[in-house]
Amino acid sequence: MAKIVETKAIVGLEVGTSKVVAVVGEVLPDGVVNVLGVGSCPSKGIDRGSITDLDAVVNSIHRAIEAAESMADCQIMSVTLAITGEHIQSLNESGFVPIGEMEVTQEEIDSALYNASTIKLPEGVSLLHVIPQEYAVDRQLNIKNPLGLQGVRLNAHVHLIACHQDWQNNLKKAVERCGLQVDKVVFSGFAATHSVLTEDEKDLGVCLIDFGAGTMNVMVFTNGALRFSKVIPYAGNIVTNDIAHACTISRAEAERVKVNYASAIYPARLHGDKKIEVAGIGGRAPRYLTKSDLSLITAARYTELLGVVKDELDKLKADLERKHIKFELIAGVVITGGGAQIEDLKECAMEVFGCQVRIGSPLNITGLTDYVNRPQYSTVVGLLQYSHSNSDDELIGNDHYSEGNIFGTIWSGIKKIANKVRSEF
Secondary structure, rough: OOEOOOOOOEEEEEEOOOOEEEEEEEEEOOEEEEEEEEEEEEOOEEEEEEEOHHHHHHHHHHHHHHHHHHHOOOEEOEEEEEEEEOEEEEEEEEEEEEEEOOOOOOHHHHHHHHHHHHOOOOOOOOOOOEEEEEEEEEOOOEEEOOOOOOEEEEEEEEEEEEEEEEEEHHHHHHHHHOOOEEEEEHHHHHHHHHHHHHHHHHHEEEEEEEOOOEEEEEEEEEEEEEEEOOOOOOOHHHHHHHHHHHOOOOOOHHHHHHHHOOOOOOOOOOOOOOEEEOOOOOOOEEEEEEEHHHHHHHHHHHHHHHHHHEEEEEHHHHHHHHHHOOOOOOOOOOEHHHHHOOOOOHHHEEEEOOOEEEOOOOEEEEOOOOHHHOOOHHHHHHHHHHHHOOOOOOOOHHHHHOOOHHHHHHHHHHHHHHHHHHHOO
């Protein structure tokens, strides 16, 4: 009989446009993820984060969970769930509090973060993450941890990530119909940063592109803090469509051709004269083209897609410089996700961005590494690392706290009582 997964084990679940992936693992004391089980299934009924067929999504999730349970020899009861889609919104805000005893306390840090998060959001939108960037105590700026410092006024700068509540509820409903509890909901791009980026890269300045089938999640760090996050609602499937139209073949055949033969530069750098047979549709005879012929189609689109990200970075640089915030991507660009595996994408990106580029796979993993040591598993492995690092009394992702309503007031009161009790003992 399968054992119920132990509390120290965590399950990450990503419901993507092309696949559903579940990973069972535990985070060891040194921060390494020990992968215990993996389940993957082609995704049906979801497109760019939006559910188009609930029953189909439920079936895909169920199959992925069953495969993960079988490999890990456990019964999965709850998951940390990734979410993405063009409904994701983000912005940078700040909030301040007076310092009561001339020395910053944890309660005052929490209050400053809360004040920074109490902005009015559009109807139907709720906060997912409140991510601290840095603090200021009076005229002392760029403080990473103000606890214990003396001053009169504490200012907290944060990056906020929000999602549309209906999209989140529908995704959670699909998971719950599989008999699972949702412990946390995490923005996919933010999860990927936990498994792919190093602290040195974040400090130096880096842009992460999580290149999927339906979306590209873009995350930018400078000086160790997350400054920008955005979902671009088109990605690898655009290239698949181009191949299907140009070659008059089915989308399934176009996807196969793309995965096995596409190049992101023209002419293809390796084996450009290789002949590719593509199956015809409706009983038509198969057609033949060379790898370089195919790259004429694909290279232009990959350059265009990465160019969209470049435009966003140029806008961000101008915005930060207006605020006198230095913008440097010394660590360059890191590309991960299933779309990162296309041949010559690194070279294409270096040409577009004019900086160093690396293809990112999950870092600090052990156990069943052969199954997850690839870019398409970055988000789901990152869910485990995120869930572990935010397991205690977290501010980030606390729905009641982040609503900016009466629940926030209640939460603040509870925090004050708890801090008072702790101080008495």
